[in-house]
Amino acid sequence: MEFGFTQEQTLLRQAAREFAEQVVAPEAERIDKAGEFPAAIFQEMAKLNLTGIIVPRKYGGVEMGHLARMFVLEEIGRISAAVSVLLQVHHLSMAPIIDLGTEEQKQRYLPALARGEKMIAISVTEPSGGSDILGMQTTARRDGDLYVLNGRKCFVSSSSVADYMVIVAKTGEGSKGLSAFIVDKGAEGLRVGREEHKLGLRGQGMGDLVLQNCRVSKDNLVGAEGDGLKVALRAIGEVGRAGMAGAALGIVGACLEASVKFANERILYGKPISQLQAIQLMIADMQADLEASRLLCYRAAWMKDQGQRCDAEMALAKYYTSEAAVRCAKRAIDIHGGYGILEEYAVQRYLRDAMTCLSAAGTSQVLQLIVARKALG
Helix, strand or coil: CCCCCCHHHHHHHHHHHHHHHHHHHHHHHHHHHHCCCCHHHHHHHHHCCCCCCCCCHHHCCCCCCHHHHHHHHHHHHCCCHHHHHHHHHHHHHHHHHHHHCCHHHHHHHHHHHHCCCCCEEEECCCCCCCCCHHHCCCEEEEECCEEEEEEEEEEEECCCCCCEEEEEEECCCHHHCEEEEEEECCCCCEEEEEECCCCCCCCCCEEEEEEEEEEEEHHHEECCCCCHHHHHHHHHHHHHHHHHHHHHHHHHHHHHHHHHHHHHHCEECCEEHHHCHHHHHHHHHHHHHHHHHHHHHHHHHHHHHCCCCCHHHHHHHHHHHHHHHHHHHHHHHHHHHHHHHCCCCCHHHHHHHHHHHCCCCCCHHHHHHHHHHHHCC
């Protein structure tokens, strides 16, 4: 079994780490406290071609694949999970156009998105529940060459900053009763609703969308009418969950690094606390979580690049890694003692970010069901 990476992947990882440490790190605390979209950082990521990492070269991307994407999200997530998730949402929302879009849609949207000149979001979840996709209430009624969309979406990542939205709406009944549409932010009848204030991942915005007789051309239909469920499940299951796993993987690494540094520097009873067995046991558990999470995430991303079915593997990677991030953040705070709850130490941010990652792209319980179904055959 080969565990090596290509020279191109290794160089990309190094570039992403340097970018995170030099550009993101000085702003990470401010982003968390202000909760504002880091537009300048997004543009810097675009300059490094990180916004187009999974976009084919013929549409302006660099086509490096999903394993390379995982490296980037991990390295950025190690410094700021909010910035990592912001980037992953952009990738996730382009995926339906890359996979199922018409040639005209690809030519029209992907080059500007790959270059980071425009941003895109995807909108599936409704107040009735994110996991109950078939219970969706937003409708899309055919009217000649147009579709008229009505309804309300919630928990839409990047809702206030995206230039385009991929919106899933009800066009019929059953599993073939959903369809997906590309909607420009300026479309008449589309309104950005309230912005949510989250426990963590601050700066990576999330809010509502309101559709009131929003008229969309039939040419903006992604795939065929009735493909909406496939669009949602494929994008979220294979790209969104991988992205959230990558951000959580970064948090796990950050917790371990912060804990090792603090344990080596903190002196109690005349010696570093790293010499205490209780501290060493927690460090060992964190190291194990990091290694296991990496193997799960890298394998799932590699399978995606090979064109293999990987929905269960992505679910397992996201489930294990996001839960590991919470465990490791809690241990990091324990190791820091009283200092762990102070804002000047990043470990409290790691815990808030890790908790916020848990429900994104599927709760742990939903992901466990997917994993169990594969295990049960």
